[in-house]
Amino acid sequence: xxxxxxxxxxxxxxxxxxxxxxxxxxxxxxxxxxxxxxxxxxxxxxxxxxxxxxxxxxxxxxxxxxxxxxxxxxxxxxxxxxxxxxxxxxxxxxxxxxxxxxxxxxxxxxxxxxxxxxxxxxxxxxxxxxxxxxxxxxxxxxxxxxxxxxxxxxxxxxxxxxxxxxxxxxxxxxxxxxxxxxxxxxxxxxxxxxxxxxxxxxxxxxxxxxxxxxxxxxxxxxxxxxxxxxxxxxxxxxxxxxxxxxxxxxxxxxxxxxxxxxxxxxxxxxxxxxxxxxxxxxxxxxxxxxxxxxxxxxxxxxxxxxxxxxxxxxxxxxxxxxxxxxxxxxxxxxxxxxxxxxxxxxxxxxxxxxxxxxxxxxxxxxxxxxxxxxxxxxxxxxxxxxxxxxxxxxxxxxxxxx
Amino acid sequence: xxxxxxxxxxxxxxxxxxxxxxxxxxxxxxxxxxxxxxxxxxxxxxxxxxxxxxxxxxxxxxxxxxxxxxxxxxxxxxxxxxxxxxxxxxxxxxxxxxxxxxxxxxxxxxxxxxxxxxxxxxxxxxxxxxxxxxxxxxxxxxxxxxxxxxxxxxxxxxxxxxxxxxxxxxxxxxxxxxxxxxxxxxxxxxxxxxxxxxxxxxxxxxxxxxxxxxxxxxxxxxxxxxxxxxxxxxxxxxxxxxxxxxxxxxxxxxxxxxxxxxxxxxxxxxxxxxxxxxxx
Numbered sequence: 001x002x003x004x005x006x007x008x009x010x011x012x013x014x015x016x017x018x019x020x021x022x023x024x025x026x027x028x029x030x031x032x033x034x035x036x037x038x039x040x041x042x043x044x045x046x047x048x049x050x051x052x053x054x055x056x057x058x059x060x061x062x063x064x065x066x067x068x069x070x071x072x073x074x075x076x077x078x079x080x081x082x083x084x085x086x087x088x089x090x091x092x093x094x095x096x097x098x099x100x101x102x103x104x105x106x107x108x109x110x111x112x113x114x115x116x117x118x119x120x121x122x123x124x125x126x127x128x129x130x131x132x133x134x135x136x137x138x139x140x141x142x143x144x145x146x147x148x149x150x151x152x153x154x155x156x157x158x159x160x161x162x163x164x165x166x167x168x169x170x171x172x173x174x175x176x177x178x179x180x181x182x183x184x185x186x187x188x189x190x191x192x193x194x195x196x197x198x199x200x201x202x203x204x205x206x207x208x209x210x211x212x213x214x215x216x217x218x219x220x221x222x223x224x225x226x227x228x229x230x231x232x233x234x235x236x237x238x239x240x241x242x243x244x245x246x247x248x249x250x251x252x253x254x255x256x257x258x259x260x261x262x263x264x265x266x267x268x269x270x271x272x273x274x275x276x277x278x279x280x281x282x283x284x285x286x287x288x289x290x291x292x293x294x295x296x297x298x299x300x301x302x303x304x305x306x307x308x309x310x311x312x313x314x315x316x317x318x319x320x321x322x323x324x325x326x327x328x329x330x331x332x333x334x335x336x337x338x339x340x341x342x343x344x345x346x347x348x349x350x351x352x353x354x355x356x357x358x359x360x361x362x363x364x365x366x367x368x369x370x371x372x373x374x375x376x377x378x379x380x381x382x383x384x385x386x387x388x389x390x391x392x393x394x395x396x397x398x399x400x401x402x
Numbered sequence: 403x404x405x406x407x408x409x410x411x412x413x414x415x416x417x418x419x420x421x422x423x424x425x426x427x428x429x430x431x432x433x434x435x436x437x438x439x440x441x442x443x444x445x446x447x448x449x450x451x452x453x454x455x456x457x458x459x460x461x462x463x464x465x466x467x468x469x470x471x472x473x474x475x476x477x478x479x480x481x482x483x484x485x486x487x488x489x490x491x492x493x494x495x496x497x498x499x500x501x502x503x504x505x506x507x508x509x510x511x512x513x514x515x516x517x518x519x520x521x522x523x524x525x526x527x528x529x530x531x532x533x534x535x536x537x538x539x540x541x542x543x544x545x546x547x548x549x550x551x552x553x554x555x556x557x558x559x560x561x562x563x564x565x566x567x568x569x570x571x572x573x574x575x576x577x578x579x580x581x582x583x584x585x586x587x588x589x590x591x592x593x594x595x596x597x598x599x600x601x602x603x604x605x606x607x608x609x610x611x612x613x614x615x616x617x618x619x620x621x622x623x624x625x626x627x628x629x630x631x632x633x634x635x636x637x638x639x640x641x642x643x644x645x646x647x648x649x650x651x652x653x654x655x656x657x658x659x660x661x662x663x664x665x666x667x668x669x670x671x672x673x674x675x676x677x678x679x680x681x682x
Contacts, residue, residue, distance in 0.1 A: 023563045
């Protein structure tokens with residue numbers, strides 16, 4: 001496969017990406033792009049990020065051989081990339097550190113962020129506290145209820161949590177509201193976007209800050225096995241953990257890349273977030289990508305038991321990888337994810353986040369079809385503590401059809 | 403394609419206003435709020451109230467550039483699944499009832515993209531539109547739509563903002579129809595103050611532009627309209643009118659013809675009350 005460098009100068013990943021935002025934001029995005037280009041190869045900037053990732057977040061995270069899970073599945077040798085062991089419990093901190101350090105270099109004193117499950121909000125609130133920045137987090141009202149614990153964590157960290165009452169009251173509208181706030185306060189405020197979505201340069205920048213996942217994994221698997229894996233599986237909502245994991249392997253054609261999206265109650269119901277399976281290309285929240293939409297181009301509400309995957313869009317680079325057939329994207333239902341969460345908890349003593357449980361569920365399917373000398377890596381993007389309460393409620397209410 | 407170039411109605415209106423020394427009043431209405439039939443009647447009422455041209459707003463699920471008033475109107479319209487083509491048809495219905503003023507469609511990009519850009523601009527032309535405003539389409543992304551708009555004789559009207567700075571020159575110099583100047587940072591909605599550098603911003607746009615310049619985002623009263631009438635060629639009023647429609651909903655949605663008529667009259671009077679006095 002001829003490897004094209006993406007994105008191009010216009011922020012395009014093939015036909016996807018770009019900058020579709022109100023004119024008011026254009027200069028802010030250009031300023032951000034210029035600042036990022038200035039610093040991205042700057043040794044001091046990179047050293048500061050490296051230091052924080054290591055000493056503050058605890059990187060490198062282990063690549064753990066899940067022996068009991070491997071035995072249970074009875075196929076491929078399964079490894080877990082333990083992003084759940086990061087400070088704050090998920091991969092989101094990688095990007096939050098990178099962007100907050102950039103915000104500081106740009107002289108911004110205030111940061112804003114959107115959040116779905118609350119992991120990116122917590123990560124942003126955390127780095128804001130660490131670097132002395134004022135922080136506001138926009139969160140859909142429904143998510144503030146589903147993830148009360150994370151709301152409280154953000155407040156403890158000194159951030160203000162703004163419940164978003166518009167539209168679906170979930171991640172989609174939290175993103176809208178953050179962009180609207182940014183339009184009004186663009187002069188002194190930096191927007192820490194948490195997923196590999198939105199207008200250029202965000203999808204590129206978030207990918208670059210998350211690439212550390214894939215880069216470490218590459219070194220670790222070469223050290224442990226002396227060769228590259230046969231398959232890598234990661235959950236995709238907007239797609240930040242997946243793109244960070246996939247990107248360093250995109251040129252290695254022998255490595256299958258599998259993104260797992262949330263099928264909610266099933267892709268043939270109205271209640272899912274299976275953007276790749278059921279969506280089509282369109283412009284949504286600043287970029288061209290696959291979108292769940294109706295005939296007329298109205299964006300449809302998404303549904304997933306996992307607040308972090310409950311999103312009708314996906315990052316443009318994933319759309320590109322799908323269309324050039326370098327990665328495949330498959331759906332996993334709420335129920336399958338829950339079963340996988342329980343299985344991993346019992347076999348390995350690791351409670352994964354509901355988002356990551358989708359990747360685990362797919363690994364059970366894919367791993368079974370693979371040979372014992374083949375290697376499969378699951379990106380375990382986050383830990384499940386935040387989900388325990390909502391799972392309890394879900395089970396009490398009688399499961400997926402309540 | 404015919405080589406005959408028909409003059410665009412927006413240009414003609416501004417020519418005429420230049421001679422009379424008037425500032426254009428350009429109302430915005432969300433189509434399908436509360437229903438399409440009422441939208442046709444409100445467009446007609448806007449012309450009777452003295453509007454010189456009108457923006458027909460297409461409801462969208464994710465209106466990034468809009469504040470709460472227009473968000474709510476969009477949600478109301480989307481409950482009855484109003485589509486882009488429904489909104490376009492309002493124009494031809496209004497035209498057949500004798501409305502003369504130019505029509506401008508205001509839509510986010512995705513509905514137009516999903517309809518097909520060629521079809522979109524073709525339908526605008528067939529249904530008597532003169533202009534289109536796409537708030538999430540900056541000049542970096544507008545090459546194809548600009549070409550198709552031009553071919554259909556539709557002005558693709560660009561927005562400039564106080565934060566546009568160096569971009570003002572590039573945007574304004576290639577604008578057709580008019581330049582839509584965003585009066586303040588933030589989303590659409592009623593406000594009491596405007597961006598502090600507004601006058602020098604408007605002067606910069608004026609200098610760079612070969613076409614008229616109009617001001618919008620936040621204008622909600624005759625006083626505010628008059629404040630800008632000396633320094634621009636037109637004022638756009640959106641949220642204030644949409645809010646008036648919202649307040650009048652019980653009447654507009656009434657089954658009683660007389661009630662409904664009273665509701666439309668209330669909106670008509672409100673729009674008439676916004677009209678800036680002639681500058682001498």
